[in-house]
Amino acid sequence: MIIGLTGSYCSGKDTVAEYISQKHGYIHFSLSDIIRELMQEDAIEPTRENLIVFGTNLREKNGNEILARKVLDKIDLHGKYCVTSIRHPDEVNELKKRKDFVLVNVDAPEDVRFKRMQKRQRPGDPQTLEKFIEFENKESQSEGSGQQIVKTAKMADVTFINDSNDIYTLKVTIDELLKNIEDERNL
Numbered sequence: 156m157i158i159g160l161t162g163s164y165c166s167g168k169d170t171v172a173e174y175i176s177q178k179h180g181y182i183h184f185s186l187s188d189i190i191r192e193l194m195q196e197d198a199i200e201p202t203r204e205n206l207i208v209f210g211t212n213l214r215e216k217n218g219n220e221i222l223a224r225k226v227l228d229k230i231d232l233h234g235k236y237c238v239t240s241i242r243h244p245d246e247v248n249e250l251k252k253r254k255d256f257v258l259v260n261v262d263a264p265e266d267v268r269f270k271r272m273q274k275r276q277r278p279g280d281p282q283t284l285e286k287f288i289e290f291e292n293k294e295s296q297s298e299g300s301g302q303q304i305v306k307t308a309k310m311a312d313v314t315f316i317n318d319s320n321d322i323y324t325l326k327v328t329i330d331e332l333l334k335n336i337e338d339e340r341n342l
Contacts, residue, residue, distance in 0.1 A: 156181075156340070157230070158333075159250055161241040161307045162261035164291050165268035165275075167317040167325065168239050171261055174329055175237045184229060186222040187240035202279040207293060207302060210242075214300035219245035227253070242294065242302040247310045257336050260311035263318045271320075 158175060160168045176183045190210045191201045199205055213221055223238075223246040230236050241247060241258070250256045263271075269287050272280050281287045294302040308314070315332060317325060 156234075156337070157236045157238055157250060157253055157256045158336070159241050159247070159256060159258040160237065160239045160261060161247075161258060161304070161311065163263070163268060163304060163308070164287070164294065165272040166261045166263045167271070168261045170322075170325065171259075171317070171329055172237045172239045174326055175333065178326070178330075179235070179333060181235045181237040182230070183237045183239065184226045185239045186226060186242070186246065189222055189225050203290065204279070211299075211301045214243065214245075219243050219300055220249035222246055223249035242304055242307055243300075244303055244306050244310060247307055255340065257313065257340075258311045259332065260308040260314040261317050262308070262314065263316060267318050267320070 158181060160172055162168050172181075172183050172185075175181045187206060187210075190206055190213065193213065194201050194205065194209050199209060210222070218224075220243075222243075223241075226238055227249070238250065241250070247258055250258070265288075269284055272287060273282075281290050291304075294304045296303050297306060313332065313336070315328060317328075319325065
């Protein structure tokens with residue numbers, strides 16, 4: 156079983172993945188971590204902007220599905236996996252070659268996501284709402300090898316809005332979501 160997570164910036168995808176891994180035993184792989192590993196080999200600083208540029212260049216040179224292929228090479232047919240940082244429709248198409256793949260779109264209102272971003276204080280995060288929106292626009296191309304978050308999100312099998320900052324509510328939602336997916340797939 157592969158649960159893929161996509162969604163807007165600071166929507167809570169990593170929190171969802173962490174919980175799925177810890178509580179439900181899914182092994183977590185991030186497509187962004189693959190980019191980070193490759194950047195480290197080339198001694199490139201892993202800033203958000205560098206990740207976007209490097210990922211786009213990687214897709215241009217090797218096909219838009221390259222990151223999905225790399226993660227599929229790391230997993231077997233019988234485990235439970237959570238794959239995050241899915242940002243291109245061709246990545247989804249590659250992952251959907253596996254019959255046990257389900258794409259979940261995690262979203263939240265813009266103001267909630269901006270407040271989360273400010274709270275986490277990651278180096279390289281935008282400091283103003285205007286910059287935040289600018290970063291999101293870079294991730295929402297509609298063609299080519301760049302990130303296509305909006306198109307990718309539209310391919311989701313399930314979407315849920317993570318607009319609460321209450322972790323208990325989020326965990327209950329995730330538990331229900333996984334139960335529904337597993338029941339639907341007869342797991």
